[in-house]
Amino acid sequence: xxxxxxxxxxxxDKLRGxxxxxxxxxxxxxxxxxxxxxxxxxxxxxxxxxxxxxxxxCVYVERIRKGVMSAKSNLVVVxxxxxxALIDCNNSIGQVGAACAMRMAIEKARxxxxxxxxxxxxxxxxxxxxxxxxxxxHGMIGFSSTNAPAAVAPTGGCTAMFGTNPFAIAIxxxxxxxxxxxxxxxxxARGRIVxxxxxxxxxxxxxxxxxxxxxxxxxxxxxxxxxxxIGGYKGYGIMLAVDFLxxxxxxxxxxxxxxxxxADNMIDPTDVGSVFAxxxxxxxxxxxxxxxxxxxxxxxxxxxxxxxGVKRIYVPGEIxxxxxxxxxxxxxxxxxxxxxxxxxxxxxxxxxxPEA
Amino acid sequence: xxxxxxxxxxxxDKLRGxxxxxxxxxxxxxxxxxxxxxxxxxxxxxxxxxxxxxxxxCVYVERIRKGVMSAKSNLVVVxxxxxxALIDCNNSIGQVGAACAMRMAIEKARxxxxxxxxxxxxxxxxxxxxxxxxxxxHGMIGFSSTNAPAAVAPTGGCTAMFGTNPFAIAIxxxxxxxxxxxxxxxxxARGRIVxxxxxxxxxxxxxxxxxxxxxxxxxxxxxxxxxxxIGGYKGYGIMLAVDFLxxxxxxxxxxxxxxxxxADNMIDPTDVGSVFAxxxxxxxxxxxxxxxxxxxxxxxxxxxxxxxGVKRIYVPGEIxxxxxxxxxxxxxxxxxxxxxxxxxxxxxxxxxxPEA
Numbered sequence: 001x002x003x004x005x006x007x008x009x010x011x012x013d014k015l016r017g018x019x020x021x022x023x024x025x026x027x028x029x030x031x032x033x034x035x036x037x038x039x040x041x042x043x044x045x046x047x048x049x050x051x052x053x054x055x056x057x058c059v060y061v062e063r064i065r066k067g068v069m070s071a072k073s074n075l076v077v078v079x080x081x082x083x084x085a086l087i088d089c090n091n092s093i094g095q096v097g098a099a100c101a102m103r104m105a106i107e108k109a110r111x112x113x114x115x116x117x118x119x120x121x122x123x124x125x126x127x128x129x130x131x132x133x134x135x136x137x138h139g140m141i142g143f144s145s146t147n148a149p150a151a152v153a154p155t156g157g158c159t160a161m162f163g164t165n166p167f168a169i170a171i172x173x174x175x176x177x178x179x180x181x182x183x184x185x186x187x188x189a190r191g192r193i194v195x196x197x198x199x200x201x202x203x204x205x206x207x208x209x210x211x212x213x214x215x216x217x218x219x220x221x222x223x224x225x226x227x228x229x230i231g232g233y234k235g236y237g238i239m240l241a242v243d244f245l246x247x248x249x250x251x252x253x254x255x256x257x258x259x260x261x262x263a264d265n266m267i268d269p270t271d272v273g274s275v276f277a278x279x280x281x282x283x284x285x286x287x288x289x290x291x292x293x294x295x296x297x298x299x300x301x302x303x304x305x306x307x308x309g310v311k312r313i314y315v316p317g318e319i320x321x322x323x324x325x326x327x328x329x330x331x332x333x334x335x336x337x338x339x340x341x342x343x344x345x346x347x348x349x350x351x352x353x354p355e356a
Numbered sequence: 357x358x359x360x361x362x363x364x365x366x367x368x369d370k371l372r373g374x375x376x377x378x379x380x381x382x383x384x385x386x387x388x389x390x391x392x393x394x395x396x397x398x399x400x401x402x403x404x405x406x407x408x409x410x411x412x413x414c415v416y417v418e419r420i421r422k423g424v425m426s427a428k429s430n431l432v433v434v435x436x437x438x439x440x441a442l443i444d445c446n447n448s449i450g451q452v453g454a455a456c457a458m459r460m461a462i463e464k465a466r467x468x469x470x471x472x473x474x475x476x477x478x479x480x481x482x483x484x485x486x487x488x489x490x491x492x493x494h495g496m497i498g499f500s501s502t503n504a505p506a507a508v509a510p511t512g513g514c515t516a517m518f519g520t521n522p523f524a525i526a527i528x529x530x531x532x533x534x535x536x537x538x539x540x541x542x543x544x545a546r547g548r549i550v551x552x553x554x555x556x557x558x559x560x561x562x563x564x565x566x567x568x569x570x571x572x573x574x575x576x577x578x579x580x581x582x583x584x585x586i587g588g589y590k591g592y593g594i595m596l597a598v599d600f601l602x603x604x605x606x607x608x609x610x611x612x613x614x615x616x617x618x619a620d621n622m623i624d625p626t627d628v629g630s631v632f633a634x635x636x637x638x639x640x641x642x643x644x645x646x647x648x649x650x651x652x653x654x655x656x657x658x659x660x661x662x663x664x665g666v667k668r669i670y671v672p673g674e675i676x677x678x679x680x681x682x683x684x685x686x687x688x689x690x691x692x693x694x695x696x697x698x699x700x701x702x703x704x705x706x707x708x709x710p711e712a
Contacts, residue, residue, distance in 0.1 A: 079640060081468055082469065083470045084468070084469030084470050084635075084639040112439035113437030114471065114472040114633075141601070154657050155670070156668070157657070157660045157661060158662070161657055171601075179597070179600065183587070187587055187588075206561075212663060214664060231539070234586050235587065238537070238539075240671065241525045244535065245527075248653055249640050250640060251640075255653055256656060283440040283442070284442050284605050284606060284607075285607055290604070290605065293607075294604055300611055301510050301513070301611070304513045305514050306513055307512055307514045308568055308569065312512070313510050313512045313513045314511070316592075
């Protein structure tokens with residue numbers, strides 16, 4: 001999730017305008033293109049370049065152009081109760097389904113106090129935090145989780161059966177920035193292993209296994225092996241629960257049946273399942289009282305005694321908010337190779353990629 | 357959470373009868389005593405002796421007799437919506453508040469699809485899994501979480517600000533045993549550190565920190581230090597979210613304000629906050645279809661290729677179900693010292709502890 005070092009700086013506005021035009025050109029509606037673009041640019045602004053246009057734009061475009069993912073949205077609510085909804089996305093863009101599910105969760109939570117919604121037959125939905133954070137302006141706590149292609153074995157096994165299965169929780173604050181927790185349930189992302197392999201650096205213990213399920217600190221061995229879940233068997237349990245909720249409960253793909261959903265799969269519809277929840281704070285406590293209490297709790301953590309050599313104690317989401325402020329001011333760095341790809345794509349679609 | 361090695365074997369029925377009488381003798385109503393006893397004996401049966409009568413009975417009794425925890429229940433629903441409820445437990449026994457909150461969650465989820473309830477001014481509620489599992493007979497997915505006294509520092513800090521803040525998720529299956537995930541958000545429980553210190557054995561890396569927040573593998577140093585969260589900063593984020601939901605949102609104690617809730621605090625009411633949720637499977641998929649799909653997913657995991665030297669791949673809760681079958685057949689082992697404590701307590705209350 002770390003930001004990309006180096007690269008050419010572009011303003012968020014320039015990237016936003018161009019990205020939106022690209023999506024519209026390949027058949028995405030104006031509204032859907034705006035939504036999809038915002039989710040990707042927001043990821044870049046927060047420094048989560050893995051979920052920004054940096055890594056996702058060309059992949060999404062290719063998937064749409066090859067017909068693996070539909071440009072046109074076709075969302076159908078197949079089951080609905082006062083506090084739940086299941087939306088069949090019929091292979092629409094993941095962000096379009098997610099936005100609908102989160103909007104329904106917020107509307108329902110306003111009436112009933114809490115809501116839990118889900119999408120099936122969907123696609124990669126971008127950064128989990130984006131959906132959890134959608135609850136914040138409504139005085140609600142937001143939650144989202146999704147399954148993903150298998151990269152982790154069950155404890156004791158050596159077949160990849162679970163994705164990095166991330167989840168995000170957003171909690172509103174008052175004067176303080178909101179708490180935004182967004183984590184993959186693996187110790188490190190595959191990208192970290194790739195980086196260590198490129199630099200011939202050993203991994204830290206506990207990051208990965210070889211193909212036979214034996215722990216390894218050799219990055220090259222780990223590349224052909226398996227990622228480790230957080231907390232060993234505990235993380236395995238969390239991943240399994242996420243997969244059963246997002247995949248099995250929604251009637252989507254899960255476990256070994258989950259095909260890749262990015263550049264690794266340009267053939268089959270992905271059939272991702274994702275879940276969303278909103279808790280209306282006012283159902284438990286008046287909002288001003290709650291946000292003041294959260295402010296106090298955050299202050300207590302941030303000003304608590306630091307370990308030797310530590311300059312600052314961060315709370316979840318704080319690094320990303322700092323990054324957003326910096327990137328809004330200084331621009332978003334796009335690596336040179338990616339800029340070349342964008343220029344080529346822009347030529348092909350007759351939508352020139354803007355100058356830096 | 358590991359079972360106690362050795363000890364004298366007693367049938368669950370004998371322990372149950374005696375425990376219930378003890379609680380009634382010190383002023384707990386017949387129904388509340390039955391409920392409280394069941395939650396403790398069920399923990400013992402599942403091998404979670406840390407949450408069974410082994411560790412909890414004498415502590416609960418002392419807390420009630422000293423007036424730190426009320427024998428009589430006084431639950432008041434202070435806020436309620438179609439899918440939420442906040443219950444003020446007024447220092448009632450934790451299990452009594454939890455049972456009410458989980459019952460309300462199940463009833464509400466039957467109407468609206470999902471429900472999220474919470475208790476405030478409560479006490480230690482036993483094993484989190486007990487409450488999540490209450491949803492299973494209703495064809496629902498259950499969830500529970502609670503905060504706890506501080507034992508973990510925020511990442512980069514060295515002041516204990518978070519408890520082991522456990523959560524549990526239970527998912528119904530068909531022919532297979534249900535999935536029951538119940539985990540503390542620390543890498544190991546404090547009990548493991550204590551055991552290693554007693555045996556002068558080094559800890560595994562990543563288990564604990566010294567008092568200055570520096571990682572340590574020395575068990576004696578760790579005893580005066582801090583537990584490590586699962587997945588480093590990721591587990592810190594999860595603990596914080598649990599504490600903010602269970603503690604802050606419910607108006608209960610949280611973070612550094614949380615006094616001990618067992619033998620470590622015989623003075624102040626604990627003021628624990630806990631949350632509960634139920635998701636009605638039928639709101640998303642017909643129950644028979646869902647349980648069949650869960651069976652298939654579980655089978656795929658359990659029969660997947662095993663790592664070298666591994667005899668069996670377990671799914672969450674399976675070890676505890678195996679243990680329950682064994683202990684129902686062979687009895688529950690109670691360590692000799694604990695048996696002595698029970699005999700003494702029995703004499704004092706004129707309720708003789710049964711022969712093995």
